[in-house]
Amino acid sequence: MLWVDKYRPKTLDNLIVHNDVAQNLKKLVTEQDCPHLLFYGPPGSGKKTLIMAILRQMFGPSADKVKVENKTWKIDAGTRTIDLELTTLSSTHHMELNPGDAGFQDRYIVQEIIKEMAKNRPIDTKGKKGFRVLVLNEVDRLSREAQHSLRRTMEKYSASCRLILCCNSSSKVTEAVRSRCLNIRINAPTEEQITKVLEFIAKKEGLQLPSGFATRIAEKSNRSLRRAILSFETCRVQQYPFTNNQAMPPMDWEEYVSEIASDIMKEQSPKRLFQVRGKLYELLINCIPPEIILKRLLLELLKKLDAELKHEVCHWAAYYEHRMRLGQKAIFHIEAFVAKFMSIYKAFLIATFG
Amino acid sequence: MSKRSTIVVSSSEDEDKDGSFNSKRGYSKCKSRRKNPSGAKKARISGSRPRLCRDSSVFDEMRLFCEEFGEGLTGFKVSAGSSRCGGKELWVDKYKPRSLEELAVHKKKVEEVTVWFEKRLRTSREETCNLLVITGQAGVGKSATIHAIASHLGARLCEWNMPIPTIWQEHLHNTNSGIRYTSKLDEFESFVERMRKYGIIPPSFAGESKSPVILLIDDLPVTNGNASYRRLRNCLQLLAQSTQIPTAILITDYGKADSADNIATARCLEELQLSLENAGACKIAFNPITSNSIKKTLSKICRQEQCGVTADQIDLIARSSGGDIRHAITSLQYFCLKPDPKLSLSFSEPARTYSKEKSDELNPLDDGFSLPFGRDETLSLFHALGKFLHNKRESENAIAPGQEAFLVSERLTRLPLKMDAPERVLCQAHVQARPVADFLHENVLDFMSEEAIDDASAVASYLSDSDFLLAAHRGMFATSYEAGNVLQSAAASVAARGVLFGNSHPLASRWHAIRRPKLWQVEQSSLHNKCEILGQRLVALSTSNISVIATEYIPMFKWLRYGASGGFEDYQALIQGNETELDDNDSMILDEKENEISDDEIEDW
Numbered sequence: 001m002l003w004v005d006k007y008r009p010k011t012l013d014n015l016i017v018h019n020d021v022a023q024n025l026k027k028l029v030t031e032q033d034c035p036h037l038l039f040y041g042p043p044g045s046g047k048k049t050l051i052m053a054i055l056r057q058m059f060g061p062s063a064d065k066v067k068v069e070n071k072t073w074k075i076d077a078g079t080r081t082i083d084l085e086l087t088t089l090s091s092t093h094h095m096e097l098n099p100g101d102a103g104f105q106d107r108y109i110v111q112e113i114i115k116e117m118a119k120n121r122p123i124d125t126k127g128k129k130g131f132r133v134l135v136l137n138e139v140d141r142l143s144r145e146a147q148h149s150l151r152r153t154m155e156k157y158s159a160s161c162r163l164i165l166c167c168n169s170s171s172k173v174t175e176a177v178r179s180r181c182l183n184i185r186i187n188a189p190t191e192e193q194i195t196k197v198l199e200f201i202a203k204k205e206g207l208q209l210p211s212g213f214a215t216r217i218a219e220k221s222n223r224s225l226r227r228a229i230l231s232f233e234t235c236r237v238q239q240y241p242f243t244n245n246q247a248m249p250p251m252d253w254e255e256y257v258s259e260i261a262s263d264i265m266k267e268q269s270p271k272r273l274f275q276v277r278g279k280l281y282e283l284l285i286n287c288i289p290p291e292i293i294l295k296r297l298l299l300e301l302l303k304k305l306d307a308e309l310k311h312e313v314c315h316w317a318a319y320y321e322h323r324m325r326l327g328q329k330a331i332f333h334i335e336a337f338v339a340k341f342m343s344i345y346k347a348f349l350i351a352t353f354g
Numbered sequence: 355m356s357k358r359s360t361i362v363v364s365s366s367e368d369e370d371k372d373g374s375f376n377s378k379r380g381y382s383k384c385k386s387r388r389k390n391p392s393g394a395k396k397a398r399i400s401g402s403r404p405r406l407c408r409d410s411s412v413f414d415e416m417r418l419f420c421e422e423f424g425e426g427l428t429g430f431k432v433s434a435g436s437s438r439c440g441g442k443e444l445w446v447d448k449y450k451p452r453s454l455e456e457l458a459v460h461k462k463k464v465e466e467v468t469v470w471f472e473k474r475l476r477t478s479r480e481e482t483c484n485l486l487v488i489t490g491q492a493g494v495g496k497s498a499t500i501h502a503i504a505s506h507l508g509a510r511l512c513e514w515n516m517p518i519p520t521i522w523q524e525h526l527h528n529t530n531s532g533i534r535y536t537s538k539l540d541e542f543e544s545f546v547e548r549m550r551k552y553g554i555i556p557p558s559f560a561g562e563s564k565s566p567v568i569l570l571i572d573d574l575p576v577t578n579g580n581a582s583y584r585r586l587r588n589c590l591q592l593l594a595q596s597t598q599i600p601t602a603i604l605i606t607d608y609g610k611a612d613s614a615d616n617i618a619t620a621r622c623l624e625e626l627q628l629s630l631e632n633a634g635a636c637k638i639a640f641n642p643i644t645s646n647s648i649k650k651t652l653s654k655i656c657r658q659e660q661c662g663v664t665a666d667q668i669d670l671i672a673r674s675s676g677g678d679i680r681h682a683i684t685s686l687q688y689f690c691l692k693p694d695p696k697l698s699l700s701f702s703e704p705a706r707t708y709s710k711e712k713s714d715e716l717n718p719l720d721d722g723f724s725l726p727f728g729r730d731e732t733l734s735l736f737h738a739l740g741k742f743l744h745n746k747r748e749s750e751n752a753i754a755p756g757q758e759a760f761l762v763s764e765r766l767t768r769l770p771l772k773m774d775a776p777e778r779v780l781c782q783a784h785v786q787a788r789p790v791a792d793f794l795h796e797n798v799l800d801f802m803s804e805e806a807i808d809d810a811s812a813v814a815s816y817l818s819d820s821d822f823l824l825a826a827h828r829g830m831f832a833t834s835y836e837a838g839n840v841l842q843s844a845a846a847s848v849a850a851r852g853v854l855f856g857n858s859h860p861l862a863s864r865w866h867a868i869r870r871p872k873l874w875q876v877e878q879s880s881l882h883n884k885c886e887i888l889g890q891r892l893v894a895l896s897t898s899n900i901s902v903i904a905t906e907y908i909p910m911f912k913w914l915r916y917g918a919s920g921g922f923e924d925y926q927a928l929i930q931g932n933e934t935e936l937d938d939n940d941s942m943i944l945d946e947k948e949n950e951i952s953d954d955e956i957e958d959w
Contacts, residue, residue: 043902227906234913251909270802270810277799281876287883287904323818328825331873332795336814343811 003233004226007201012053016197017189017225018046025050025184029057036154036163038139038178040170041186044224047166050186051135054164058133059093066091075108084109094133100141107146110136114153117161131160139165140172151176194218194228201229207236210244220248253288254296261300268342268349276338280331290330294321294337301341309348316340445687446680449655451495451502458647458679459495459640466638467602468503474600475507475566483634485594486602487627490640493678496604499640500570509566512599517541538575539582543589550596569601574626583622587629594633603630607639642677645669651679652686661690736868738783739793742850743801743868745860746772768855776850777843787846791820792871794853800866803859816852820845 009015012026028034037054039047055063066089075082084105089096095117102109117132142150151174154163165181167173189197198214217235221228234249235242260279263272283293298317302310317337324333451457457464470486488496504511517538520528525535536544549569574590577583593601605623631637649672656663663686671689675682747769773779780790795817802810823845887903 044906224906226902230906230910234910237914249910249913251905252912253905253909268807269804270799270806271804273807273810273814274799278872281872285876285879285883286908287880287887287901289901289904292901292905320818323822326825327818327821329792329821329873329877331876332791332814332821333818335795336811336818339807339811339814342807346807 002230003201003205004229007197007204007229008049009053010056012050012057016200017193018050018186021184021186022050022053025054026057028182029054034058034162036158036165036181038165038167038170038173038181038183039186040167040173040183042188042224043168044221044226044228045186045188046225047186050184051164051166055094055133055135059091063091063093066096073109073112075105075112082108094135096135096137098137099146100138106142107149110142110146110150111153114150114157114161114163117157131162133162133164135164135166137166138168139177140167140169144174147174147177151180154180188223189225191215191218191221191223194221194223194225197225198228198232201232205236208241210242213242213244213246217248253283253286256283257293257296258300261297261304264301264338264342265304265345268346273335273339273342277331277335280334280338284331290324290334291321294324294334297334297338305345306348309344312344313341316344444684445655445659446683449651449658449683451498452505454502454506457495457499457502458643458651459499460644460647463638463640464499464503467499468506470636470638471503471507471509471568471600475509475568483594483636484597484600485630485633485635486600487605487630487635487637488602488640489605489607489627489637491607491642491677493675493680493682494640494643495679496606496640497570497572500568500602500604504568504570507566507568509568512567512569514542514545514569514571539577539586542575543585546589546593550592567599569597569599571601571603573604573606574623577622587626590626590630591633594630594635603635643679644677645672645675648672648675648677648679648682652682655683655686656690659690663690735783735785735789735793738779738785739790739797739868741773741779742776742794742853743797743866745801745854745857747860748772768858771854776854777847780843780846780850785846787820787824787842787849789871790846791817791824791849792873793868794849796871796873797866797868798853798857801861802857803861806857806859809857809859813853813856816856817849820849820852823848 012022015022039051041047052063069088069090071086071088073084073086075084082105084102086097086099086101086109095113097109097113099106099109099113114134117134136150139147139150150163154177163181165173165177170178170183170185195214195218198217199209202209202214214232217228217232221231231248235246238249239246256279260276263276263279266272280293284290294317298314301313305313320333320337320340323336324330327333454464454468467486467488474484488499490496501511503509519538520535528535574586577586590603605627607623627637649668652663652668652672653665656668667689668686671682671685675685748771749769774782798813798817799810802813823841826841887908
């Protein structure tokens with residue numbers, strides 16, 4: 001079992017990171033009826049861990065008994081019926097799913113599933129009508145239509161069903177949905193916190209941790225706890241008695257991006273642009289999200305760039321990132337950014353070095 | 355006999371030399387109808403037939419008959435009508451070439467075909483293959499050539515015309531009267547079978563039985579799907595191997611006028627031709643008729659009809675016909691029918707300028723208004739793309755500075771394009787915006803000069819704009835189709851014009867292959883990978899976010915696996931551990947195969 005899963009806190013008690021949030025949540029869940037929740041924060045900050053812990057707090061250990069189901073939903077959309085297949089993870093008390101997987105038909109999923117969940121609401125041991133919890137991941141990937149219908153269904157079925165929404169950026173969730181939820185921001189853990197977690201794991205695993213090693217991992221982790229733990233485990237597998245100057249195993253795609261960046265810096269020509277496109281395709285084939293590619297590429301380029309140009313390059317990166325969100329095919333926009341950068345950089349080179 | 359045998363035996367002597375010769379097409383069709391033994395209606399038509407030329411009331415009866423067969427047979431109606439109206443028949447039929455000299459087809463081609471037939475007719479029943487394949491686009495005189503040659507050689511022409519399609523009402527009628535439906539392909543097959551077994555059935559009148567016979571198969575049956583295509587091919591190969599009489603197969607070339615759905619048909623036809631050639635058939639390809647010979651034919655017709663059409667107008671008709679002489683003649687007839695005052699006015703203007711400047715020659719064709727004649731040119735997708743990518747421009751700005759409505763800065767001016775407006779080209783190519791953008795994106799960098807990164811950047815930004823427009827289209831699609839349409843064409847226009855404008859230093863023209871967008875393949879494999887990750891993420895991993903898996907877990911697994919000596923086992927153990935952890939849920943099904951797939955996938959990295 002991966003350390004990330006092995007040392008995932010199961011309850012809301014004694015957390016190293018976000019203990020304050022957890023305590024508040026615990027109070028909320030135990031003392032009164034729970035409102036809809038919206039967790040948002042950067043990846044690797046512990047949103048999912050908190051959600052699982054809340055579910056456990058609400059329903060006890062039975063919330064851990066989950067089954068994976070590949071369910072087909074038959075949806076009657078006026079003139080035709082749509083068959084949608086979606087993988088869900090559910091226990092008797094909750095159901096978790098990624099509505100974003102349904103693509104542009106996500107709005108039907110949202111409506112239909114909530115309706116169905118509300119229909120067969122469970123009755124708990126005391127004969128009181130209970131409610132089920134629906135965990136929706138990646139709400140920010142939902143289309144605007146889906147978010148609107150989410151809002152309607154939220155209102156209609158709020159008596160029998162609670163929603164826990166989870167997303168990276170709340171800015172992509174509509175105001176209407178946000179205002180109906182209790183928004184909980186989960187910050188990225190600080191490097192000190194990450195170091196603390198890594199030390200905790202090392203202690204549990206019985207590992208000798210040279211001083212400063214955990215700090216180094218934490219620095220490299222981009223403030224993502226998951227990433228820190230994963231790379232910690234990789235280090236462990238690679239070389240055990242840790243040495244202080246041990247190389248961190250880099251992520252292959254990040255290396256690839258920095259390779260692209262140095263390609264771009266070396267030569268600026270349509271031909272090179274074409275080669276870069278090929279490499280970008282390679283990344284896209286491996287499901288690296290285009291936003292992350294663009295961001296990483298910008299960071300890599302900025303490292304090597306004259307301060308004079310940084311402002312302009314950032315501007316264009318932001319411009320094409322926005323375009324990419326609005327557009328359909330990411331490669332068009334990433335490539336436009338690369339071309340723009342090449343053009344700017346070449347002009348700069350000519351101006352400075354003649 | 356099939357229910358509607360359409361072998362029309364029309365000996366060359368049949369062709370009267372005077373003008374009152376009935377429209378051949380109409381005639382043959384009437385005849386084929388007459389043979390049709392399907393019910394009472396046929397009796398009526400065959401009864402009415404002898405009176406046709408005398409009685410005007412027959413016309414109504416005829417029309418009634420036609421209407422009963424529905425609108426699907428408009429061609430039939432027209433020809434039937436024309437056969438009655440004496441002098442007012444179609445010029446296409448009236449001026450059908452009767453001798454080799456009258457043919458507008460290139461002399462050499464005609465000669466080639468004639469020589470072939472002569473050789474076959476002289477030394478028939480030999481080992482050589484008796485099959486001739488003539489290809490060419492519509493209206494280049496394939497059938498006319500064969501007819502003329504047949505009459506030149508004094509041969510009897512046996513013609514297989516494709517049977518008229520069965521329309522629904524007729525089909526119902528037929529089934530009611532107990533006639534089974536046979537597909538056109540069936541009919542063709544049985545025809546070929548008969549041909550092989552019995553040869554041509556000798557005509558009833560004995561006198562001509564000595565004259566040689568030419569079999570003409572005018573266009574092949576339409577095949578749909580692989581099975582029927584294979585049947586047709588086998589059938590034709592049989593024919594090629596066993597035919598005793600010289601046979602000409604005419605295949606209309608759709609190669610030029612293809613839209614996406616025609617490509618498959620065109621490919622099938624090409625394959626057919628190849629297989630026939632392999633079977634020993636001789637292939638002769640007819641080119642579109644040159645505008646000069648069309649002009650010659652047209653002016654001859656004009657002389658005979660005594661209509662005052664100027665040479666310029668004939669020239670225009672000839673050039674706009676695109677090498678289709680049948681179309682050119684029909685246009686001429688239509689044009690002579692009712693000379694449009696507005697049109698002749700617009701003619702006179704460019705006519706004057708012709709002699710002065712050669713470069714403006716094409717102007718009247720490119721003018722905004724549509725001529726009452728001329729085929730709408732269609733372009734293939736690749737042709738259109740080639741136009742955009744090659745970006746051919748005039749060498750100098752032809753427009754005088756005074757004519758320009760506004761001045762743009764040096765940086766933004768471009769030389770005039772050597773083609774129609776991009777929108778027009780797009781329209782002619784009948785393509786959707788998305789593939790255009792994809793193709794342009796894939797290929798445009800090949801057409802840029804080595805140093806022009808600024809251009810590349812401009813083009814890339816336009817393509818990005820175009821993609822944005824297309825995406826906006828998708829969102830709006832549900833609400834308004836019209837708006838979506840406008841956005842689509844706007845996006846295509848932005849992509850095409852962006853490529854044309856941005857690429858300000860196009861490479862000198864040389865041969866480039868246009869690639870299929872790699873993007874499509876990338877999208878597919880990306881989707882595939884995504885599905886695989888999705889398929890197993892809830893099973894093996896605790897997180898569900900695909901980007902997290904792709905960016906963090908998978909690279910990590912790779913390290914875990916290859917990093918140390920025991921890496922692989924460790925990784926297996928990790929998965930195993932997860933399995934056992936999850937296995938205590940009874941409903942948990944963990945597909946072993948799925949894990950294998952995931953291993954492979956990671957290996958592929």
